[in-house]
Amino acid sequence: xxxxxxxxxxGLAAGAxxxxxxxxxxxxxxxxxxxxxxxxxxxxxxIEASSSGxxxxxxxxxxxxxxxxxxxxGRTDAAERSRDEIKRLISEIAHQMRTxxxxxxxxxxxxxxxxxxxxxxxxxxxxxxxAMKRSAEKLHFLAENFIKMSRLEHHxxxxxxxxxxxLRTVRNALGQIHSQAEEKGIxxxxxxxxxxxxxxxxxxxxxxxxxxxxxxxKYSLPDGRVEVTVSVNEMFLKIQxxxxxxxxxxxxxxxxxxxxxxxxxxxDQEGFGIGLYLAREIVNLHxxxxxxxxxxxxxxxxxxLPVGNLF
Numbered sequence: 001x002x003x004x005x006x007x008x009x010x011g012l013a014a015g016a017x018x019x020x021x022x023x024x025x026x027x028x029x030x031x032x033x034x035x036x037x038x039x040x041x042x043x044x045x046x047i048e049a050s051s052s053g054x055x056x057x058x059x060x061x062x063x064x065x066x067x068x069x070x071x072x073x074g075r076t077d078a079a080e081r082s083r084d085e086i087k088r089l090i091s092e093i094a095h096q097m098r099t100x101x102x103x104x105x106x107x108x109x110x111x112x113x114x115x116x117x118x119x120x121x122x123x124x125x126x127x128x129x130x131a132m133k134r135s136a137e138k139l140h141f142l143a144e145n146f147i148k149m150s151r152l153e154h155h156x157x158x159x160x161x162x163x164x165x166x167l168r169t170v171r172n173a174l175g176q177i178h179s180q181a182e183e184k185g186i187x188x189x190x191x192x193x194x195x196x197x198x199x200x201x202x203x204x205x206x207x208x209x210x211x212x213x214x215x216x217x218k219y220s221l222p223d224g225r226v227e228v229t230v231s232v233n234e235m236f237l238k239i240q241x242x243x244x245x246x247x248x249x250x251x252x253x254x255x256x257x258x259x260x261x262x263x264x265x266x267x268d269q270e271g272f273g274i275g276l277y278l279a280r281e282i283v284n285l286h287x288x289x290x291x292x293x294x295x296x297x298x299x300x301x302x303x304x305l306p307v308g309n310l311f
Contacts, residue, residue, distance in 0.1 A: 205283075
């Protein structure tokens, strides 16, 4: 009896030992596989979960390694997109600045040649100086707007809403565009609501409205008209700018707000495709949105601010 008990215990011990050995080998194999998965991640190779749905420790570790790789890949893709966007932006900035810089160099060269040959008249010198001044103003405009774009996109500039009179903000924008409109013979038809108070940042929203007005004047025909309306309904405070100018092609409605985009119908009108992009960013930061509608003649630009901003 005693010997049988000893034999039984020995058998149990041997069996337990065999199970332990198998489990140890299994764990070692799993650790090797995990090490292999880790090595693949480090080498940039894609891994997939082969134990999906299982509740083992290996399956959990494998699943987390797959998620880690996906997260790393997502960040890599985002970094590449950001790098491509920076390259594209630098290329666009260089393209925008090339013409005014070339103009400055050209007229400066002509002026220096005239001084060297002593045949530069006062009238010609004034003409060259005026051309260089206009090019310098364009460069200044571009630099200032590039800075605004960067600050808005990186939230360096904060929109500070206040209980300001939005009708006054619109009137100030109209005052800023007056001289340009007068030179082109553009008449404004303005309809302002009597109850259009709205929480907003007068400086920044005023710039957005000005950009819409500038766009309307720029692409209106000489001696044309622009309609400006401020109204309030149950959902939105609306600022509408309607022109009767060259208009846009079908499908260009959203493209107009892209940075540096210029409409397909644009010919000799000056511009850089920045104004509407900045206007949309500013309005978005106010919690509203901006839209454009093609009309039979010209376009309708509309800023909508939620009535939750009303006080």
